[in-house]
Amino acid sequence: MEKSLFLTAMGFLSISIFLIGLYSRVSIWLGGSFVFPDEQEKVISKIDKLFIFIKRAFNVIFSEKIFKLIEIWFFDILLGRRLIRESFSRWLMHTCLMMGFLGLFLYPVPIYILGMQSEQNYKDIPWIAFGYDLFSFIILVGILIAIFRRFWIKVPQLRTNQEDIAAVIFLTIVVVTGVFLESLRLLAESVSLETEKFSFLGSSLAGVLSFFDLNWKAIYFGFWYFHIFLAFAFIAFIPFGKFFHIFVSPVVMFINSFEGQE
Amino acid sequence: MNLSDYSVKQLFEIDGCTRCGECMHWCSVFNVVNERLAIPVDRICGLRSVIQKEHGLIGKLFGGKSRQSSLEFLAESSYHCTLCGRCKVVCPVGIELRELWISMRNSFVKEGLAPASVDQMKDATLDTHNVLNYPNEERVIWAEFLDGVPDNFYQKEKADVLYFVGCISSFSPAVQSIPEAVLRILERAEIDFTLLGEKEWCCGFPLIVGGLKEEAEQLKKHNLEMVKSLGVKKIVFNCPSCYYTWKHEYDIQGVELLHLTEFIHRLIKQRKIKINKFNGVVTYHDPCDLGRGCGVYETPREVIRSISGLSLVELSQNRERGYCCGGGGDYEMIDAKLVEKVAANLVSFIDKTRADIVITACQQCKRMLLNGVKAAGSKVGVKDISELVYELLG
Numbered sequence: 230m231e232k233s234l235f236l237t238a239m240g241f242l243s244i245s246i247f248l249i250g251l252y253s254r255v256s257i258w259l260g261g262s263f264v265f266p267d268e269q270e271k272v273i274s275k276i277d278k279l280f281i282f283i284k285r286a287f288n289v290i291f292s293e294k295i296f297k298l299i300e301i302w303f304f305d306i307l308l309g310r311r312l313i314r315e316s317f318s319r320w321l322m323h324t325c326l327m328m329g330f331l332g333l334f335l336y337p338v339p340i341y342i343l344g345m346q347s348e349q350n351y352k353d354i355p356w357i358a359f360g361y362d363l364f365s366f367i368i369l370v371g372i373l374i375a376i377f378r379r380f381w382i383k384v385p386q387l388r389t390n391q392e393d394i395a396a397v398i399f400l401t402i403v404v405v406t407g408v409f410l411e412s413l414r415l416l417a418e419s420v421s422l423e424t425e426k427f428s429f430l431g432s433s434l435a436g437v438l439s440f441f442d443l444n445w446k447a448i449y450f451g452f453w454y455f456h457i458f459l460a461f462a463f464i465a466f467i468p469f470g471k472f473f474h475i476f477v478s479p480v481v482m483f484i485n486s487f488e489g490q491e
Numbered sequence: 492m493n494l495s496d497y498s499v500k501q502l503f504e505i506d507g508c509t510r511c512g513e514c515m516h517w518c519s520v521f522n523v524v525n526e527r528l529a530i531p532v533d534r535i536c537g538l539r540s541v542i543q544k545e546h547g548l549i550g551k552l553f554g555g556k557s558r559q560s561s562l563e564f565l566a567e568s569s570y571h572c573t574l575c576g577r578c579k580v581v582c583p584v585g586i587e588l589r590e591l592w593i594s595m596r597n598s599f600v601k602e603g604l605a606p607a608s609v610d611q612m613k614d615a616t617l618d619t620h621n622v623l624n625y626p627n628e629e630r631v632i633w634a635e636f637l638d639g640v641p642d643n644f645y646q647k648e649k650a651d652v653l654y655f656v657g658c659i660s661s662f663s664p665a666v667q668s669i670p671e672a673v674l675r676i677l678e679r680a681e682i683d684f685t686l687l688g689e690k691e692w693c694c695g696f697p698l699i700v701g702g703l704k705e706e707a708e709q710l711k712k713h714n715l716e717m718v719k720s721l722g723v724k725k726i727v728f729n730c731p732s733c734y735y736t737w738k739h740e741y742d743i744q745g746v747e748l749l750h751l752t753e754f755i756h757r758l759i760k761q762r763k764i765k766i767n768k769f770n771g772v773v774t775y776h777d778p779c780d781l782g783r784g785c786g787v788y789e790t791p792r793e794v795i796r797s798i799s800g801l802s803l804v805e806l807s808q809n810r811e812r813g814y815c816c817g818g819g820g821d822y823e824m825i826d827a828k829l830v831e832k833v834a835a836n837l838v839s840f841i842d843k844t845r846a847d848i849v850i851t852a853c854q855q856c857k858r859m860l861l862n863g864v865k866a867a868g869s870k871v872g873v874k875d876i877s878e879l880v881y882e883l884l885g
Contacts, residue, residue: 253548260494386512481507
């Protein structure tokens with residue numbers, strides 16, 4: 230299968246599964262009771278509840294409350310003000326994972342907007358190669374702290390279940406295979422040394438792998454499909470596992486900061 | 492499990508839990524009992540799992556049903572909590588956990604899974620109109636042997652201020668000195684006040700937090716009617732739970748609600764009472780429903796600091812993060828022994844301050860602290876702020 234076709238198919242499939250999972254969650258939320266400001270509980274449909282919430286969200290966004298929202302977004306979500314109050318190691322872990330992910334997801338946006346990929350392999354552009362490896366490295370640091378806290382020092386307050394283990398394993402595999410993929414790409418394609426050094430993780434690993442005389446082109450070809458499959462599976466998995474808090478927790482923070490006002 | 496037992500926001504919040512365990516780390520009950528039943532994070536995740544199983548994708552497709560044992564565990568767990576609200580303060584996501592635990596209780600009452608003692612408490616409160624199941628005619632029994640008590644036992648037809656005594660202060664001998672102190676302060680300040688006497692019914696707090704919000708309606712309705720008939724301008728509470736309930740659950744307008752500490756603070760400022768010097772070191776224990784519940788942290792401290800000669804030392808955890816005495820959330824009726832341990836744990840922190848006296852502003856906290864002092868073998872004195880002020884009245 231051609232790479233672009235595979236990307237499209239996997240993208241469609243993963244987004245579909247993601248949306249089904251999201252629908253299931255939203256359907257549960259809207260099954261809850263709804264109290265109107267006059268304290269009279271009325272029986273209203275799920276869709277009506279959804280529209281009321283959307284309307285309320287717009288009322289907040291298009292009012293002076295937007296500044297409070299920005300403050301929460303910047304200090305509590307982006308900088309993790311509430312987390313650092315409780316535990317530095319947890320804050321560091323969370324910040325690494327969040328910043329790394331934001332970077333990996335947002336970094337390609339200008340690439341697609343500028344249409345750079347049509348000119349050349351965009352990962353050969355030094356700042357792009359460096360950015361990808363930097364954000365992957367940040368995530369790996371976050372994963373290591375998470376593993377250290379949860380499985381090594383066993384922070385007493387952490388309750389580990391299958392959901393947590395699945396999350397850590399999934400995340401590790403996706404990021405590690407990404408780094409491997411980059412190293413295989415460097416081995417398989419004729420990338421200049423000048424460019425290669427910017428992929429500092431990939432080139433280091435490629436240096437080790439280069440001792441083995443293998444058909445790197447074929448391996449890279451197969452591994453690319455494997456990594457892309459995992460990356461999209463990760464997206465599809467989000468509404469069914471721990472990572473769903475990425476979307477919900479910030480909104481909970483927003484809602485509760487306006488408690489009593491809305 | 493019926494989803495409508497929870498609000499849309501609560502169901503949303505459940506999905507926002509990151510399982511960080513901060514609530515567990517700070518839980519006043521878990522830190523003492525060390526049982527899974529008292530782990531807040533397990534409670535919220537257990538609830539999420541039950542909801543997913545019954546109402547999630549798989550549940551909808553295959554008609555998922557939760558195991559009875561899971562529901563029973565959650566029901567029991569939801570009552571293994573003092574509803575002190577510390578978990579809510581430390582939750583990095585800001586989930587309103589206290590309200591969620593109450594909704595859980597509400598849901599399990601409907602499912603018939605709440606502990607039997609909840610039903611007993613409901614029957615007693617609705618029958619006798621007080622949570623302690625005493626004849627309500629004895630509401631002012633504490634005043635019977637006081638000097639200079641008027642024939643009407645401070646019950647007037649009209650007054651400016653209503654002093655709402657609350658069930659525990661009215662009936663529990665260990666803390667009946669609190670209403671005595673309050674009325675002496677009111678007398679000294681020449682306040683035109685009244686008591687409701689036997690017409691005072693439980694505010695409904697034990698029922699509401701026990702998951703019986705609808706059952707509390709008749710109590711609320713009665714109390715509101717009584718207040719309206721008196722035409723009072725202010726209601727003063729020494730019980731933070733009554734104060735919390737009136738403030739958050741009663742639909743009352745045109746009447747000012749004040750906790751006793753706020754009222755005393757005002758009297759001091761207006762120079763209506765004068766407080767003598769007191770040499771000693773005290774610490775202040777924040778009652779949960781007054782502090783975290785109503786946001787009153789500084790006023791009691793200002794009253795204490797206004798006493799010359801007195802030195803106030805803070806507990807290592809105070810204000811928003813203040814410890815719990817164990818006496819809230821109907822937990823005492825579930826397991827009185829464990830509650831005593833929670834109180835003894837608090838006393839161990841109080842002892843570290845080396846204070847001579849621990850001051851609180853809640854009759855239930857005082858009761859718990861007295862038990863805790865005994866259990867911990869401590870020598871610290873326990874006083875309600877009203878008692879301290881009364882003893883030092885100039």
